[in-house]
Amino acid sequence: MESILEQLKPVIGLFGQSPYMKAAVILLLSLLAAKLVGLFVNRGIRKLTQHTKTSLDDQLITLLHRPLFWTVVLLGMLLAAAVAELSPTLLTATRAAIISLLLFWWMLFGLRASRVILSSFSRHGDATSLVRPQTLPLFTNLVAIIIIALGVYFIFQAWDVDMTAWLASAGIAGIAIGFAAKDTLANLFSGVFILADSPYKIGDYVVIDNTVRGMVTHIGIRSTRLLTRDDVEVTIPNSVMGNSKVINESGGPHEKYRIRIRVSVAYGSDIDQVCALMQAIGEEEPQVCSDPVPRVRFRSFGDSGLVVDLMAWVEKPELRGKVSHELNCTIYKRFMAEGIEIPYMKQDLYIKSLPDTPWQEHNG
Structure with missing residues (x-):
């Protein structure tokens, strides 16, 4: 601050030795410098950012224009207050107020810039990115809280609180x-x-x-x-x-879902015929994916039949119930038409002898 005042003394001295006149000259010079900075940003830096592929830098330059303008003006006000020969109490309060305004402008810029940057990241991120449309409100609020907390802390520091x-x-x-x-x-x-x-x-x-x-x-x-x-x-x-x-x-790797249709056929059935028939049923079903192709596997020898699985893929998990119903109906009808028996659990009761009853004893 002192070095800047030393460099401005020759210019300020041209307008007299009144401290208020010197302060007014510094304010005018700061306004002129702020206008020049604004022109440099709008016509110099903006032309460079227009040739980039992203619009993020253009948005940041737009947001940066006003904080830079007021930064130059407020710094000029600090210099003006330093040469205006104010009382120590008034000078301290003026400096604190100017620094508070300066912090407020940059805090506002930080809030807007962080929102723009995070929004850009969420639009261009993929499913594994940390910042996505789903997480954008969280990170936006988190960064806003940090910026506001830091801004309030430094403003209190400016007032020696x-x-x-x-x-x-x-x-x-x-x-x-x-x-x-x-x-x-x-x-x-x-x-x-x-x-x-x-x-x-x-x-x-x-x-x-x-x-x-x-x-x-x-x-x-x-x-x-x-x-x-x-x-x-x-x-x-x-x-x-x-x-x-x-x-x-x-x-x-994909959203396709595999369904499993398990069927038991009676012992003595032609297993090759059963597998070929179930393979054809899976391939003929329009809602079953052709890639991967349906598969038939002879799984085990069950208690009452041969266990065979038809494994097929559907486009979405919610289709599994509907497609399973269609495949079950088709398998049952085709097995009935081909004479392939689907066994079921049966229990035979053999009575070896009847116990003696009082009636039998009386007639005996």
Whole structure:
């Protein structure tokens, strides 16, 4: 600050020795310098950013114009206050007010710039990126809280306000809130980890601990919602989701889902005919994927028949019930037409002898 004043003394001295006149000259010079900086940003830097492929730099330059302008003006006001020969108390208050305005402008720029940057990252990110449309509100609010907290801290520092007591009170309050809302905080942190780790996404079919199965319709900070096949919406806290075994039926290299049709045929059946017939049924079903092709496997010798599996793939997990129904109906009809017996459990009761009754004893 002192070196800048020394360099400006020859120019300021041309307008007299009045401190108020010197302050007014410095203010005018700062306004002129702010205009020049604005022209440089608009016509110089903006031309360079127009040749880039992304629009992020153009948005940041637009946001940067006003903070730079007011930074130059406020620095000029600081210089003007230094040469205006104000009283020490008034000079201290003026400096604190100007620094507070300066911090406010850059805090506002940080909030807007972080929102633009995070939005750009979320648009261009993939499924494994940390910042995605689902996690964008979380990171936007988190960065905003950090910027505002830092801005408020430095503004208090500019006014020589001791923040030790405030920070201690905030720490005690944080501990109390943590104990009082531990379940809510557990859901919050689990939601953050779920959004960051992405074990599932909206539209996936998941099974939770082999008990609840449904399509993910919403992933929030507190809970995850599933829509079951009965059209019943189930809301599960994220802390439960984070500690449960989640089977993502839509995950893997593709969304296709394999169904298994298990059939038992009577001993003595032509196993080659059975396998060929089930293979043909799987390939003829229009809702069964042709890639991978359906497969038939002779699994085991059962108690009452030969166990054969037809394994086929469907495009989406929600089709498994409908396609299984179609395949079961077709297999039953074709087996009946071909005379292939589907065994079922039968019990034969043999009576070796009847006990003596009072009537038999009387007639005997």
